[in-house]
Amino acid sequence: MKKHPLEGESIPRSHTYRPSNLHIVVRKIAYEYQTSLEANRYWFNNDPIGTHFINALQSTFPDGELFFIQAAVDGARILRQHGSIDNQMEQDLKSFQQQEAHHSQQHRLWNKALIQIGYEKLALYDNNLHNFDVWSRKHIPAKLRLAVTAAAEHYTASIAYLFTYVNQDLLRKSDAPFSSLLLYHAMEEIEHKSVCFDLSQMLSRSYMMRIISLVFISFDLAINIFMRMRYLLKKDGLWGWRHKVKFWRFFLGRNGLLKGLLPRILQYLRPSFHPWRTDERKGIEHIFGDLMIRDHIEPFKLD
Numbered sequence: 001m002k003k004h005p006l007e008g009e010s011i012p013r014s015h016t017y018r019p020s021n022l023h024i025v026v027r028k029i030a031y032e033y034q035t036s037l038e039a040n041r042y043w044f045n046n047d048p049i050g051t052h053f054i055n056a057l058q059s060t061f062p063d064g065e066l067f068f069i070q071a072a073v074d075g076a077r078i079l080r081q082h083g084s085i086d087n088q089m090e091q092d093l094k095s096f097q098q099q100e101a102h103h104s105q106q107h108r109l110w111n112k113a114l115i116q117i118g119y120e121k122l123a124l125y126d127n128n129l130h131n132f133d134v135w136s137r138k139h140i141p142a143k144l145r146l147a148v149t150a151a152a153e154h155y156t157a158s159i160a161y162l163f164t165y166v167n168q169d170l171l172r173k174s175d176a177p178f179s180s181l182l183l184y185h186a187m188e189e190i191e192h193k194s195v196c197f198d199l200s201q202m203l204s205r206s207y208m209m210r211i212i213s214l215v216f217i218s219f220d221l222a223i224n225i226f227m228r229m230r231y232l233l234k235k236d237g238l239w240g241w242r243h244k245v246k247f248w249r250f251f252l253g254r255n256g257l258l259k260g261l262l263p264r265i266l267q268y269l270r271p272s273f274h275p276w277r278t279d280e281r282k283g284i285e286h287i288f289g290d291l292m293i294r295d296h297i298e299p300f301k302l303d
């Protein structure tokens with residue numbers, strides 16, 4: 001077995017799980033968000049809690065996804081110095097970067113629209129996240145940033161699964177263009193779900209680092225979403241006890257979000273986990289083919 005030049009371990013070929021018919025398609029979509037927000041502020045089923053959950057979640061994406069790109073690029077640079085990346089991985093990495101850059105750009109427009117209609121503090125949250133990105137590049141090793149990114153990408157793929165398989169109302173009952181962007185984003189998160197995981201495993205197979213990264217990103221996401229959602233609801237005067245009950249029920253209730261999400265998230269802790277042990281592409285196409293046609297979203301390439 002060839003020894004890993006950095007870790008003294010064998011180089012895992014974990015991306016052999018990659019389906020042979022996988023094409024990471026870089027779709028170009030462009031939507032306008034402000035008019036739709038002004039027309040209906042609670043664009044998910046006229047429900048402030050559900051709407052602001054998605055608003056809060058997506059508001060972490062513009063800078064979050066730039067962090068992912070940088071971590072993948074920095075990790076790949078280290079691997080390249082040791083000649084450990086094949087052409088397929090190089091191509092996947094490039095497509096991943098292009099997809100995430102476009103997601104970041106579209107979610108920034110969504111955020112700007114939210115700021116324009118009165119949620120000004122989102123700009124401050126954005127700024128804090130940007131400052132953390134800059135700080136982390138200087139102070140956190142690429143290997144750890146990539147492990148955190150792989151865990152975060154497990155979250156985005158799991159949320160894509162939640163939106164498309166478990167809780168389809170989140171898309172079905174959302175107005176366009178929000179449903180359109182969410183579906184398009186979910187599809188691309190599925191397509192590139194193993195890129196950072198495979199790169200991270202090539203840099204280090206430390207199981208402890210995988211656990212720490214998942215725990216870190218879980219707290220990070222929970223705190224960020226809670227703070228942003230509380231702000232959005234408070235701003236609308238919807239943070240009284242009745243809304244607080246609805247808020248907690250949305251996450252922890254019998255059909256709450258966590259019940260659908262948690263089993264999927266915990267799969268990451270299986271030592272044999274790989275993102276492509278499950279393939280959701282045909283299922284999503286079957287369930288949401290009508291929305292793809294309606295919103296002119298290029299379907300998966302499955303040949």
Ligand SMILES: [Fe+2]
Pocket residue numbers: 065099100103104156185189
């Ligand atoms: Fe993304």
Ligand SMILES: [Fe+2]
Pocket residue numbers: 100153156189192
């Ligand atoms: Fe992603």
